Amino acid sequence: MPQDIYDKISTMAKRRGFIYPSFEIYGGIAGFYDYGPLGAQLKLNIENLWRRFFVLKDNCVEISTPTITLFEVLKASGHVEEFTDLTVDCPKCKKSFKVEDIIGSTPVEEALKEKKIKCLGCGTILTNPHPVNLMFGTTIGIGDGRAAFLRPETAQGIFTNFHLLYRYNRERLPFGVVQIGKGYRNEISPRQGTLRQREFSMAEAEVFIDPKIKTHPKFPSIVNEPIKLFDNETEHNVTVGEAVSRHIINSQALAYYVHLTSSFLLTAGVDPKKFRFRKHASDELAHYATECWDAELYSERFGWIECVGIADRSAYDLNAHLQASGVDMYAVRKYDEPKVVKRRKITPKMDVLGPLFKQEAGKIKAILETMEAPAKGSLTVTVDKKTVKIPDNAYDVTEVEEKTPGEKFIPNVIEPSFGIDRVLYFLIEHNYKEVSKKDEEYTILSFPACIAPITAGVFPLTDDEKLVSVAEQINSDLRDAYIHTYFDTTGTIGRRYARMDEVGTPFCITIDHDTLSDHQVTIRDRDTTEQQRVPMKAIVGILKEKIACSAPVH
RNA sequence: GCGGAUAUGAUCUAGUGGUUAUGAUAUCGGCUUCCCAAGCCGGUCACACGGGUUCGAAUCCCGUUAUCCGCACCA
Known part of the structure; x- marks a missing residue:
């Protein structure tokens, strides 16, 4: 099989320190990946960019809650029921069924012995009963400890603190709370590399709104922004305002976060041509959702992949926790x-x-x-x-x-939920460029400066001591200013540029003999290879401006 | 989970039931060169794991694990 882009990226990612298969020296295990030095920095940059959109721009507050979550929480939220299906397969028509759909509440072992489990389609006796439980269970404490799960989403940690967060926000709606962290799903058969992991990072925002006022304070500023929406039948190229007025999206609040998500992804560097929003059909909605739009990114190997889900969770979760815990989860709409x-x-x-x-x-x-x-x-x-x-x-x-x-009411929730690992993969795939230089294969990762793991290579043109010491000074000035650099004195300058291009470093700073007299250095741009002579003193300022990544026009 | 294919340094790869297991890239050291992957010399690093057959297994067989493809699953 010829190498496709996924193979090339996998190879490059491992070779250059982005992504490694976890526990490889012990044989590895499907669904787990390590981020190497560049991958970890890339992930951090993505998360920090996300914070700029959701915390700084949208005024959400960030919290952090345990990944181990008490049984009662996930029981109340519906995950215990919804994630645990006993499934049987039909050997004839190759379909799978939830056991409870066929036999109701009859004990399964008994039903199997009596051959009561028959295919709803063809009547063949079904075999191979297996539980499909997507949550990792554990126990807190020794002996008769309390049952718990590794959380399947970070959202529940926010919902279970709603009453405190509502007070923190001085009992006013709307307000949003975010959390970035790990989630866990014991996938039956993880495929597609890092796109489907058993332990993965997500960034979620839970925005609490009054169901009678499903709007957003900044909505008026984005009504004329274009957006591409696919409702499983038609692709709508409309403005955000039209999407709401034509009821393609059913609330201003949801539409606002669809747009914010779009803005974040484009700033991070996804290819606009490989990006769309798709509405969930009613039969694919999660148990808690009433409307959901997925941001889908296109992969040359895997096709359209859901990377962000923006769901209207209505009052589902707060109501569930109110019922189960008895704690007041209401807000008040003041007369x-x-x-x-x-x-x-x-x-x-x-x-x-x-x-x-x-x-x-x-x-x-x-x-x-x-x-x-x-x-x-x-x-x-x-x-x-x-x-x-x-x-x-x-x-x-x-x-x-x-x-x-x-009037007391249970707030509704709009939830933008990001799969960080998926976004990370797609930033690599969408920015992976191959060009040929002198008949040699040459690869470039064209990351935006704000997410590139290394912002600048710092190179003395030769290993002349005088050049090296000036370069070292520039390097430490940049690092003092929180700019990630890669200092390299070895090999030819072309090789050093090539190494930086392959890992997506947007700029290289070269110190040459003229620098010693004119105090200027060369900044080389990754995408154009153009070089600019600038004063040494200006470099920190120039790079800081480049990293700021102002939002692209779209 | 079912079926099929695959597994040799960090990467790509050659190879055979029998000495010390190829080659290239990358990487490291040296010399040389210095603004786009130059050259020469030298070094480090591998037969996925477990069992079996055999005098001898990286090679043949079985199992496990992982990866890829198809089916199923997929808030």
Whole structure:
């Protein structure tokens, strides 16, 4: 098979220190990759660029929560059910089914023995039952510890802190919270290299909004920006404003983050021609989502690959945690003036309720205090699934006027969720260029300056001591200014340029004999190979400006 | 998970049941040269792992692992 771009990139990435297969000296394991020195720096640069968009520009706050997540959290969020499927295969029509779709709640072993599990299509007896559980389980503590999972997404760490974060944000909506970190999925069969890993990095933003005001404060500034949307039938080349007015995207808030994502990806260096947004069909939506747009990037080998999901998770998660934990996950929509409501308030008489209901009296009291007294008839409450009648002499009714400052509601969530490793791979693939120089194959990674792992090569033209010491000074000045450099005195200058081109270093600074007298150096541009003579003192400033990576026109 | 193919230095690769296992690139050292992968000399680094057959296995057989292709799966 001829080498395609994926093979070439894999080879280059390993050879030059971007990506290594993990644990290779012990045989390796599918779905795990190490980032070498250049890969780790590239990943850090991508994450920091992401922070510039989501934290600095969009005002989200960043938190950090454990990757080991308590069973209860993922039970409440639906992941325990949704990620654990027992699946059986049909040997005849080669289809797989969830066991529970076929036999309901019958124990599986029994059903297998009795050959009750038959293919819904052709009636053949199904075989090979295997659990498809995408979460890694573990136990916290020794012995009867508490069950836990490695998190399948960082989002739950944000949801479970909602009440604290809402207060941090001084009880105002909208606000966004981000987290960058590892997620884990025990993929059945990882393929496609780093595009499908079992441990992977994600950057997620959970933006909490009022479901009645699904907008974004900066939406007006982007209404005329173009965007390419594919709804599985038609490709719409529209403006962000049109996307919303024509209901291709169903809210301004969602559309805003579609645009922000686009802006981030293009700044990071994805090829606009290999980039689109695609809407999830209703049958591919996650269990928590009501609408989802994927940013898809095109790979020459793998086709269109989802790298970012921008989902409207509605109130799903906060509601789930509210139900399961009992902690208030509401926000308040303030009225212009507090509303005054007359209410027939119940005041329980504990001296009657206590002896009557014993240990249940406390629960009954709590329920009664939230209830409206019936205008007529008897009062009943439901405690532990039992309905009990409360005698008239066990409570008083008083008519009170209650002031309500606003309406309670569960916020909705817009979630842009980025697969960092996928973005990283695509930045390599989209920027991988082959040219031929003097009949030799020559490769260039045309990374934008803001994400390139090394910003500048620093080269004395010869290994003359005088040149080397000036170059060393320039090198340390740059490093003092947080600019990553690669200092190299060996080999010909062409070879040194070539080495930098292959790993995507945008600039090389060369110190030659003239530098000693005119205090100028040469800056060489990777993409044009053009050279510019500039004063030594100006270099830090020039490079800092280049790294700033202003947003491209698109 | 099922079926097929593959596995030799960091990379690409030659090779045979029998001495010390090719060659190139890269890398390191030396000489030389110095603005786009120059040359010469020298050095480091490999038969995926485990078992079997055999006097002898990197080579043949089996298993494992990984990778690639197809199927299935894929918030």
